[in-house]
Amino acid sequence: MNKTKQQVIPLHRIDVQTPLGVEFGYYETDSEYAGNTKPEKYTAHRDDYYLFLFMNTEKTVFNIDFEEIQVQGEQLFYVRPNQIHFTPVMRKVKGCFLAINPMLVDNNSRNLFEKQFTTQKPIASSVSVSANLIQTARLLHTAMQETPTTFLRGVILNLANAFIGIIAEQYSGQLNELHQTKSRSLSIAHQFKALLSDKFKTMKSPSQYADELNYSLSHLNDSVKITTGFPVSYWIHQQVILEAKRLLYYTDMNVREIAFSLGYEDYTYFSRLFSKVAGMSPNAFRRKFHE
Template sequence: MKDIPVHQLIERSSSGLEISYFTLGDRPKEKEPLGAHRDDHYLFFLVEAGSASLMIDFHEIRFSEGSLYYILPGQVHHRIRNEVAGGWFVALDTQHIPPGYRAVFENQLLLQQPCQLSNCELNQYQQLLHLISEKHAESTQNPFYAPVLQSLLQSFTGMVAANFSKVHNPEMQLSRPGQISLMFKKLLMEQVRVIKSPSAYAALLNVSETYLNEVLKKTTGFPVSYWITQEVMLEAKRLLFYSDLNVKEIAHTLGYDDHTYFSRLFKKSAAVTPLTFRDNSRK
């Protein structure tokens, strides 16, 4: 293996959501890759029964009944065992997670640890995930399909963010590269509309562009330019979905004078044009 594989959600789901329920004794499908890999999206797990283990960036994370957990985009992970667990699996594109919730998930100096839920909290998650699964399975032609599903997903991620904002584990401090990665991501979320240059972000962090690229590749598998593009596209998707700005206005809002270049960039990243994305997401 020349490099760690990266799994892209768009290859499996055009909606940016994949949700499934697994029962005790379930085994992965034969075609499912089990080796170490990264994802370009978030993963959420709710273990209702039994136990399981994952290896996250060289740390074994154990899950017991009533555990809630998430994996960040770019974190290297692989399954150790899950044949004796039952619960929910959610793969979610970053576009579905509001910035405030992302700040909870991404701006931690510690490797995230499972959150143990109370019986009341577990019951709330179970009901919400059942509803999300049912709504996701409905026809996209149903009135308000997209906004209703988006509201449910924001409720889910908001509940997860609230739980994890209370979780701390001082034993697993990030390395210096990990800290720089976090600082870069925080800067990126704040400045992406006005700063697109990798060298500018490196200067703000008081490191060289070469070193920042090395750090990002080591900790996430992607260079600085990839994350800048991803954050721009995320903002573009939000504006296409939530606002009535036209493509030219959105391009200018995001700092692009040439809206045709912006459209090409969007299509390269999302595999559809901005207008097609808007039409599909609002059905």
């Protein structure tokens, strides 16, 4: 197994790229790459920012947290902060991207993007949506070419959130039916999801989440199961094992070190849990993805 030794997953920081906390740009390429021929900037990493994409492509494949997402045609897509991602295939692409500090994203939009329990999927863009995005992108691009005064910073932030809002509106359409039929349960499930993302390394028991959210365990469990089809314990394990997979693939930490970093003192128990959830042992997973 050929693997560069490393102790941390590569992290791209928005404050290194721009002091504004907002970066916007156009891109276009007629070339293609796959496998080990991809440019360095497309190799696996994490971002501490949101990345929003409006793209038209013959075929682009994103690998996000070990799930392959294919984009074809004119589509909208986004990557959340801290998701491990890279693009193993990119073929004939043009479009624009917006990278932004999470703290600068409008609360309504940010809440929508963080509600997802599963990996987000691209959405086809309609003619009217594309027209609105193109117009907003032009204004944003023009504003960002100027010397950033205090007033202009506000303009840039408003335009960035307008661009994001157009994308958020399309994703919100996927949730409308669920909101109408399961609104109360959905709200509770989203509260749990937000807490899980923040506390999964220290809180492993469903009752801990119920206590923290001030719901009975049965009520929390029923709400999450109605909304997602799975109980609270399932999502706790999914979150923990996903982070373990990231560390197994992108670092040289051993299983004991990974278990400890995720809040498990008994690494043999952690190994059994990993095997149960992932369907293979931690070391087998590491070998499989580094063959």
